[in-house]
Structure formats: structure tokens, C-alpha cells
Amino acid sequence: QITLKExxxxxxxxxxxxxxxxxxxxxxxxxxxxxxxxxRQPPGKALEWLALFYWDDDKRYSPSLKSRLTISKGTSRxxxxxTMTNVDPVDTATYYCTHFSYRRDSFDVWGQGTMxxxxx
Amino acid sequence: QSVLTQPPSVSGAPGQRVTISCTGSSSNIGADYKVHxxxxxxxxxxxxxxxxxxxxxxxxxxxxxxxxxxxxxxLAITGLQADDEADYYCQSYDNSLTAxxxxxxxxxxxL
Numbered sequence: 001q002i003t004l005k006e007x008x009x010x011x012x013x014x015x016x017x018x019x020x021x022x023x024x025x026x027x028x029x030x031x032x033x034x035x036x037x038x039x040r041q042p043p044g045k046a047l048e049w050l051a052l053f054y055w056d057d058d059k060r061y062s063p064s065l066k067s068r069l070t071i072s073k074g075t076s077r078x079x080x081x082x083t084m085t086n087v088d089p090v091d092t093a094t095y096y097c098t099h100f101s102y103r104r105d106s107f108d109v110w111g112q113g114t115m116x117x118x119x120x
Numbered sequence: 121q122s123v124l125t126q127p128p129s130v131s132g133a134p135g136q137r138v139t140i141s142c143t144g145s146s147s148n149i150g151a152d153y154k155v156h157x158x159x160x161x162x163x164x165x166x167x168x169x170x171x172x173x174x175x176x177x178x179x180x181x182x183x184x185x186x187x188x189x190x191x192x193x194x195l196a197i198t199g200l201q202a203d204d205e206a207d208y209y210c211q212s213y214d215n216s217l218t219a220x221x222x223x224x225x226x227x228x229x230x231l
Contacts, residue, residue: 046122046224046225049211049219049220096165096166104156104175105154106156106168107211110165110167
């Protein structure tokens with residue numbers, strides 16, 4: 001059974017760097033066709049794709065946020081980390097970590113999400 | 121404004137059939153990229169409902185079906201039930217933006 005869980009600060013000040021960790025189980029990120037993605041959802045708004053880390057260490061970013069995002073493997077083999085620099089109140093959102101399946105070409109398992117508020 | 125356009129809301133009575141459209145363009149759905157659908161019950165994380173245009177993950181009832189034609193896709197729900205009340209999102213890839221894109225979401229109300 002695949003599970004993912006997001007962790008990180010609930011409150012961040014404007015201009016600071018946000019670091020979120022996705023801890024997962026039930027799969028290996030080195031398995032062919034697997035990825036871990038980050039998707040966010042501002043309160044009352046639609047989903048927005050942020051970044052995707054593939055099994056072959058390839059990384060993809062939303063073009064609109066690429067300059068501020070970094071996705072990487074964590075210190076443990078079952079972790080993926082997303083950092084977002086220079087945060088702004090518009091970055092206030094629930095951030096979801098997801099399992100990506102190349103075969104399904106979609107995000108087939110989602111974490112519960114973590115709410116991050118950007119405010120001074 | 122989302123690259124994929126969905127109606128903000130749809131509604132139907134229990135037992136009825138509803139469809140939710142997802143309109144794209146020649147750089148996403150029309151470029152033959154797959155369309156996926158997610159269901160988000162209020163207060164919960166999204167859940168994959170349909171992948172690769174018309175495939176259901178195990179556990180998703182066959183009341184849910186997806187289709188795609190040209191630059192649009194549709195999600196159909198038959199035998200509407202109260203617990204189908206949720207937000208529904210379509211997702212695809214856009215080669216002009218080189219990005220994974222979501223629709224703006226559709227709120228389904230079961231009357």
C-alpha cells in the first residue's frame with residue numbers, strides 16, 4: 001500500500017524560504033516509471049502543479065514557479081523535499097505530495113496535504 | 121485562468137446522469153495528451169478517478185466514465201448518489217507551456 005505524508009511549517013513569513021518534506025512508503029523512487037510530485041491548492045481555488053521528481057532523477061518544474069522551486073531527494077531514501085524561495089502571501093495553500101505513475105501518466109496516490117500560511 | 125476550462129458547477133438529482141466537460145486546445149488535449157480526472161470531497165485530498173482518458177483505477181465504480189474527442193474531454197457520472205457531491209478536476213499536459221495543467225474544477229451538487 002502506497003502512502004505519502006507531507007511535513008513542514010504551517011506558518012512562514014514573506015520573503016522566507018519554505019521547505020516541505022514528503023515521506024512515503026510502499027514504493028521505491030528508483031523503480032522504473034515512478035515519480036513524486038507536488039501540487040498545491042490555495043483556499044477555495046483550483047489545483048496547481050508545482051514539480052515532479054522522476055525515478056531516473058529527472059526533475060520538472062512549473063514554468064511559472066521554476067525560478068523559486070527546487071525538488072530533491074531527502075536525507076532518507078523514502079523522502080522528497082520541495083523548497084520554495086521568497087514566499088509571498090499568494091503562496092498560502094494546501095501543499096500535496098503525490099505518487100506519480102508513468103504507466104497511468106497521472107497522480108494516482110495523494111498525501112493528506114499540509115496547509116501553509118504565508119503571513120508576517 | 122486555467123488552460124483547461126471546466127464549468128464552475130453542475131447539478132443533478134439522485135439517480136440522474138451528469139457530465140462535466142473539460143475544454144482544452146491544440147497544445148494539450150488536442151495534441152493527443154492524455155486526460156485524467158480527480159474527485160475531491162470537501163476537506164479531503166483529491167483522488168484519482170479516471171486516468172488515460174477512459175480508465176478507472178480499481179475501486180472506482182463503473183458509474184464513472186471518461187471520454188475524449190478533439191480538444192475536449194468529458195466525465196460522465198450515472199446513477200448519481202449523494203456522496204458523489206464533490207469538486208472534480210481534469211488534468212493533462214500542455215506542450216506550449218511544457219507543464220502539467222489542471223482545469224479550474226467543477227463543483228457537483230446532488231439535489
